[in-house]
Amino acid sequence: MNDEVFAAVAADAAERLVAHWRALAAAELPVVPSGPPGTTLKALPEQAPEKGEDLAEILDDTWRTIVPQLVHWQHPGFLGWFPTNNSPASVLAELVTAGLGVQGMMWSSSPGATELEQRVCDWLARALALPQRFQHASGQGGGVIQDSASSAVLVAVVAALNRASVGRWRAHGTEGRYRVYCTAQTNSSVPKAVRIAGAGEAVQVPLLPGTHEMDPAALAARMDADRSAGLIPAAVVATVGTTTTCATDPVPEIGAVCQERGVWLHVDAAYAGSAALCPEFRDGNAGLGHADSYAVNAHKWMRTGIPCDVLWVADHTALTDAVGLTASYLRNPASESRTVVDFKDWQVPLGRPMRALKLWYVMRAHGLEGLREAIRHDVSLAVLLARLIEAEGGFEVVVHRLGLVVFRRDTDARTRDLVERLTRDPVVLCTPATVDGRPVLRAALGSPYTDEAAVHRIWSTIRSHAAAQD
Amino acid sequence: MNDEVFAAVAADAAERLVAHWRALAAAELPVVPSGPPGTTLKALPEQAPEKGEDLAEILDDTWRTIVPQLVHWQHPGFLGWFPTNNSPASVLAELVTAGLGVQGMMWSSSPGATELEQRVCDWLARALALPQRFQHASGQGGGVIQDSASSAVLVAVVAALNRASVGRWRAHGTEGRYRVYCTAQTNSSVPKAVRIAGAGEAVQVPLLPGTHEMDPAALAARMDADRSAGLIPAAVVATVGTTTTCATDPVPEIGAVCQERGVWLHVDAAYAGSAALCPEFRDGNAGLGHADSYAVNAHKWMRTGIPCDVLWVADHTALTDAVGLTASYLRNPASESRTVVDFKDWQVPLGRPMRALKLWYVMRAHGLEGLREAIRHDVSLAVLLARLIEAEGGFEVVVHRLGLVVFRRDTDARTRDLVERLTRDPVVLCTPATVDGRPVLRAALGSPYTDEAAVHRIWSTIRSHAAAQD
Numbered sequence: 058m059n060d061e062v063f064a065a066v067a068a069d070a071a072e073r074l075v076a077h078w079r080a081l082a083a084a085e086l087p088v089v090p091s092g093p094p095g096t097t098l099k100a101l102p103e104q105a106p107e108k109g110e111d112l113a114e115i116l117d118d119t120w121r122t123i124v125p126q127l128v129h130w131q132h133p134g135f136l137g138w139f140p141t142n143n144s145p146a147s148v149l150a151e152l153v154t155a156g157l158g159v160q161g162m163m164w165s166s167s168p169g170a171t172e173l174e175q176r177v178c179d180w181l182a183r184a185l186a187l188p189q190r191f192q193h194a195s196g197q198g199g200g201v202i203q204d205s206a207s208s209a210v211l212v213a214v215v216a217a218l219n220r221a222s223v224g225r226w227r228a229h230g231t232e233g234r235y236r237v238y239c240t241a242q243t244n245s246s247v248p249k250a251v252r253i254a255g256a257g258e259a260v261q262v263p264l265l266p267g268t269h270e271m272d273p274a275a276l277a278a279r280m281d282a283d284r285s286a287g288l289i290p291a292a293v294v295a296t297v298g299t300t301t302t303c304a305t306d307p308v309p310e311i312g313a314v315c316q317e318r319g320v321w322l323h324v325d326a327a328y329a330g331s332a333a334l335c336p337e338f339r340d341g342n343a344g345l346g347h348a349d350s351y352a353v354n355a356h357k358w359m360r361t362g363i364p365c366d367v368l369w370v371a372d373h374t375a376l377t378d379a380v381g382l383t384a385s386y387l388r389n390p391a392s393e394s395r396t397v398v399d400f401k402d403w404q405v406p407l408g409r410p411m412r413a414l415k416l417w418y419v420m421r422a423h424g425l426e427g428l429r430e431a432i433r434h435d436v437s438l439a440v441l442l443a444r445l446i447e448a449e450g451g452f453e454v455v456v457h458r459l460g461l462v463v464f465r466r467d468t469d470a471r472t473r474d475l476v477e478r479l480t481r482d483p484v485v486l487c488t489p490a491t492v493d494g495r496p497v498l499r500a501a502l503g504s505p506y507t508d509e510a511a512v513h514r515i516w517s518t519i520r521s522h523a524a525a526q527d
Numbered sequence: 528m529n530d531e532v533f534a535a536v537a538a539d540a541a542e543r544l545v546a547h548w549r550a551l552a553a554a555e556l557p558v559v560p561s562g563p564p565g566t567t568l569k570a571l572p573e574q575a576p577e578k579g580e581d582l583a584e585i586l587d588d589t590w591r592t593i594v595p596q597l598v599h600w601q602h603p604g605f606l607g608w609f610p611t612n613n614s615p616a617s618v619l620a621e622l623v624t625a626g627l628g629v630q631g632m633m634w635s636s637s638p639g640a641t642e643l644e645q646r647v648c649d650w651l652a653r654a655l656a657l658p659q660r661f662q663h664a665s666g667q668g669g670g671v672i673q674d675s676a677s678s679a680v681l682v683a684v685v686a687a688l689n690r691a692s693v694g695r696w697r698a699h700g701t702e703g704r705y706r707v708y709c710t711a712q713t714n715s716s717v718p719k720a721v722r723i724a725g726a727g728e729a730v731q732v733p734l735l736p737g738t739h740e741m742d743p744a745a746l747a748a749r750m751d752a753d754r755s756a757g758l759i760p761a762a763v764v765a766t767v768g769t770t771t772t773c774a775t776d777p778v779p780e781i782g783a784v785c786q787e788r789g790v791w792l793h794v795d796a797a798y799a800g801s802a803a804l805c806p807e808f809r810d811g812n813a814g815l816g817h818a819d820s821y822a823v824n825a826h827k828w829m830r831t832g833i834p835c836d837v838l839w840v841a842d843h844t845a846l847t848d849a850v851g852l853t854a855s856y857l858r859n860p861a862s863e864s865r866t867v868v869d870f871k872d873w874q875v876p877l878g879r880p881m882r883a884l885k886l887w888y889v890m891r892a893h894g895l896e897g898l899r900e901a902i903r904h905d906v907s908l909a910v911l912l913a914r915l916i917e918a919e920g921g922f923e924v925v926v927h928r929l930g931l932v933v934f935r936r937d938t939d940a941r942t943r944d945l946v947e948r949l950t951r952d953p954v955v956l957c958t959p960a961t962v963d964g965r966p967v968l969r970a971a972l973g974s975p976y977t978d979e980a981a982v983h984r985i986w987s988t989i990r991s992h993a994a995a996q997d
Contacts, residue, residue, distance in 0.1 A: 060545050060548050060549070060615055061545075062615075063541065063544075063545055063615035063618070063619065064538070064541045064542050064544075064545050066619060067537065067538070067540075067541035067544075067618075067619055067622060068534070068537070068538035068541060070537075070619060070622050070623055070626070071533060071534040071537035071538060071541075071622070071626075072534050074533075074534075074622075074623070074626035074627075075530050075531075075533055075534045077626070077627070078530050078626075079530070090638060090639065092638065094634065094638070094642075094861060094864075094866045094867045095642070096638065096639075096642070097638060097639045097642035097643055097646070098642045098645060098646055101642075101643065101646045103646075103649075103664075104650060104653060105650040105651070105653070105654055105890045105891070105894075105895055106890070106891055106894045106895070107894050107895050107896050108894040108896060109891070109892055109893050109894035109896070109897045110891045110892060110894065111892075112615070112616060112619055112888075112892055115616070115887075115888055115891050115892060116619070116623070119623060119884070122639075123639045123640075123643060123884070124627065124639070125639070126637075126638050126639025126642070127627060127629050127637045127638075127639045127640060127881075128629060128635070128636055128637045128638070129629065130628055130629050130630050130637075131628045137636070138630075138636070138856060141628065141629075141630040141878065142628075143625070143628035145530055145532075145533035145582070146582060146585070147625065148533070148537075148622065148625040148626045148628075149533065149536060149537055149540060149582055149586070151621050151622065151624070151625035152537060152540055152541070152544075152618065152621065152622040152625070153540055153544070153586070153589060154621070155613070155617065155618040155621035155622070155832050156540070156541075156544035156547070156548075156618045157544075157547070157594065157597060158600055158601045158611065158612075158613035158618075158832055158833075159597050159598060159599065159600050159611075160600050160608075160611040160833055164564065165598070166598055166607075166608070167596075167597045167598045167600075168560060168562065168564070168566065168567060168596050168597075168598070169560065169566075169567045169592075169593045169594070169595070169596025169597045170593075170597060172564075172565070172566070172567035172568045172571075172596070173567055173571070173593060175568060176567070176568055176571045176573075179573075180574060180575040181575070183574060183575070184575055194573075204674055204876055204879075205875075205876035205877060205878050205879075206877075206878075207875055207876040207877050207878075208875055208876055211723070211875060212723075215722075215723050218725070226722075226725075226727075227722055227727065227728065228727050228728050229703050229727045230700075230701045230703055230705075230722075230724075230725045230726045230727035231700045231701050231702070231703070231725035232701070232702060232703035233699050233700055233701070233702035233703065235700075244854070244877070245852045245853065245854040245857065245877065246876070246877045248852060249850060249852045249875075249877075250875075252685075252696075252697055252700075252849075252850070252852075253681070253682075253685050253723070253724065253850065253875060254700075254723065254724070254725050255688070255696075255700045255701035255724050255725015255726060256700045256725060257696075257697070257698050257699045257700035258697065258698050300854070300856055301854075301855065301856055354878075356878075362625050362628055362880070363628075363630055363878060363879070363880045364876075364878070364879070364880060379722075380719060380722075380723065382715045382718060382719045382722075383715065384714070384715040384770070384771075385771065385959075385960040385961035386608060386770055386771055386958050386959075386960040386969065387715065388959070389950075390950065391564060394564075396564045397564045405675075405677055405678055405681060405719075405720070405723060405875065406674055406675035406677040406678055406716070406834075407675060407676075407677050407714070407715065407716045407719075408611065408675050408677075408824075408826075408833060408834070409674075409675075409833070409834070410832070410833045410834060411597075414589070414593070417585075418582075418585055420575045420576070421575070421576055421579070421580045421585050422579055422580060422581075422582055422585060423579050424575075424576045424577050424578040424579035424580065425575055425576070425577050426577050426578060426579070427579045480859075480860065488856050489855075489856075489858070490855040490856040491855035499856065
């Protein structure tokens with residue numbers, strides 16, 4: 058295939074994307090597709106073509122076959138899970154990253170990719186007002202871009218297991234002896250990571266009564282009991298902004314419990330961490346002085362496309378001691394001089410694309426002011442939606458924090474019925490969940506095109522479904 | 528930021544990429560940058576900007592500050608590690624994927640993204656002539672796109688541990704009892720994955736004498752001895768095309784050993800797997816009838832940008848039993864109907880971008896014929912380079928397989944000196960390694976712009992360094 062056609066087709070693709078974003082912004086497309094399982098499979102041939110096809114035709118087919126079967130996460134009516142929002146700057150960066158096509162596993166495999174990542178992670182640590190020791194510039198800590206908060210917590214747990222074992226873990230594995238603590242409110246990726254790390258079921262610490270937050274005294278008691286039973290408490294995962302209700306564990310108290318016992322504290326701020334761009338939303342940073350690692354998904358609420366999670370560690374040798382590994386074909390003078398960072402030793406994969414260009418583009422194109430404005434805009438929309446819900450009879454706001462509004466109808470039967478009606482409605486996507494055993498709906502504001510008018514439209518849709526119930 | 532400027536800047540970026548590819552093809556750029564550690568860090572401000580900047584300026588700065596400090600993996604003089612090659616179709620797909628901005632963790636979070644991935648993984652399984660049971664269409668197996676062969680082997684090992692434990696692993700972890708087997712020639716990502724999975728050091732099975740291939744009899748003996756000692760053999764990782772010498776373990780015999788003992792066999796074909804697109808290079812497929820999982824990096828040798836590893840499993844429930852996990856906010860009718868695939872349960876991360884569009888674009892744009900032609904072209908260049916080396920006094924080809932040529936000078940001192948001279952030469956990148964305790968240079972053909980003229984230029988550069996030694 059010749060490169061000549063590429064520029065023209067890429068320009069066409071960019072135009073189509075702009076038209077697509079406009080159609081989303083105008084809510085001309087449904088959020089959720091209507092096809093039953095198998096719709097896309099049926100539309101695609103069973104075998105790959107033998108002969109090459111034109112890029113222009115493949116692009117056409119994308120809009121014909123694939124786009125109509127997507128859930129549009131950038132749609133103004135998308136309030137599902139947590140946002141995975143995006144921006145033109147991020148998309149442009151993905152184009153450039155792909156086109157340059159470098160592999161940044163080590164400093165020596167692309168020095169500029171590695172140093173850009175060091176700098177951008179430091180930029181973000183500073184913008185979020187994280188402790189200085191998380192910066193590469195501190196000499197001891199540093200940030201690294203992972204694909205997800207799941208992978209971030211996995212490598213943090215693995216570093217914790219290695220540290221807790223005083224070297225034994227590398228040779229003997231987890232031996233059924235190490236314990237990792239979280240709560241029943243912790244994201245599913247955490248117990249999953251603990252299992253993957255071979256440490257069995259994560260211990261669920263009780264919640265403070267009447268809250269969805271970890272009880273630090275119960276944590277201390279459980280760790281001490283485990284230690285007395287011959288087990289080794291290795292790590293605690295605290296959450297700043299849980300998925301179901303955006304609850305925040307009492308990190309300062311948890312940190313003190315961990316520090317007294319020499320146990321690794323990982324703080325998962327996948328969603329709410331971005332809010333710390335704004336000084337008024339920095340409560341979640343309290344107690345990070347005790348944290349060994351901290352992760353935020355820039356791809357959730359920072360206009361940076363997925364994947365882009367940033368994991369910071371206070372002591373990078375804890376990470377590289379655990380997952381660092383080399384081989385004759387990876388040795389090079391720069392690595393051996395120990396003056397450079399090799400990100401392969403900070404993550405699960407060996408190879409990696411140039412991960413930082415996207416975050417660099419987004420932080421520069423929006424500026425910190427622009428990113429703060431976006432967060433404040435989304436929070437104000439959540440305030441509006443919460444007010445609308447509260448003003449309505451037969452509805453209740455269960456929790457409203459940052460961009461998340463959790464609500465329900467006056468009876469569980471009506472909530473369940475509303476969930477079902479909304480599931481079939483293609484113009485709005487809210488995620489059903491369970492809070493304290495009762496069904497709720499979650500509305501997470503953060504899609505880039507959601508504005509006040511969209512919130513009124515969304516609310517009017519929800520209301521009309523509720524009105525039809527009675 | 529307004530979307531209006533995006534289309535124009537993206538078109539400009541596409542033009543710049545085409546110009547960049549032309550400059551690479553013409554070898555007008557060095558492969559390796561000359562700046563010492565810190566060059567890029569120094570060029571970047573210490574803080575993120577407060578005010579947003581123009582995309583056009585950021586794009587300019589990319590070429591001014593970042594591009595000159597990259598190792599150009601798409602350069603015709605790049606023969607390092609294994610290729611991570613690329614194509615306009617892949618770059619175009621990355622643009623579209625980023626612009627659509629969907630998150631495909633579950634079928635219900637974007638049905639089209641999931642079904643496209645099922646179909647494309649089936650396409651590739653068929654194109655590589657893999658066993659039919661690896662296809663989604665078989666009902667029992669299926670493929671999933673991972674970011675890397677490292678992540679693929681990690682989830683395969685975790686599935687194996689879960690299966691070997693008969694359910695105990697989920698609750699109790701690895702307990703120091705499970706063993707995973709490979710060889711000293713296996714890629715570093717495998718012992719790394721085994722450690723991360725909490726199973727300690729992977730067991731290094733001896734090699735067949737005079738080869739770099741696993742000895743199946745030694746494997747059987749070691750597994751039986753371990754079992755007698757109360758340990759549980761859980762998985763064997765065999766390699767089709769090792770990193771150092773492109774050696775292939777005797778998979779049929781290893782498979783028989785595994786099958787007799789009910790042990791999971793994962794086959795890592797990260798590099799050489801792509802060659803099976805061509806019927807004449809399908810030796811590596813022998814014995815896959817016994818394999819439980821198989822992985823190939825489409826991002827190595829299939830014109831698909833990084834990341835794109837495809838992992839196939841013969842029984843997808845083995846994978847989803849191990850890493851599947853749900854939560855109230857992830858429940859939905861489609862998942863509960865068990866008629867759909869939720870790829871979150873096939874991988875470490877919870878969230879994921881639409882991973883398959885890139886492979887779909889590449890397979891369609893090149894066609895299977897085009898992809899085969901590219902493999903054959905690279906293999907023929909390796910033949911040419913090997914001939915040139917063999918015809919030269921004072922050089923020796925240690926191994927030549929597929930696109931890889933491993934060579935050395937007549938003495939180790941001269942090889943080491945040549946490595947050092949080449950490290951300082953910016954026009955060619957070969958990777959030094961160690962084979963049987965002796966230093967070698969590896970030349971892996973596969974960069975998209977490497978042609979016969981480039982091979983002659985590369986060889987003349989290497990020769991002139993050698994001539995300067997004496």
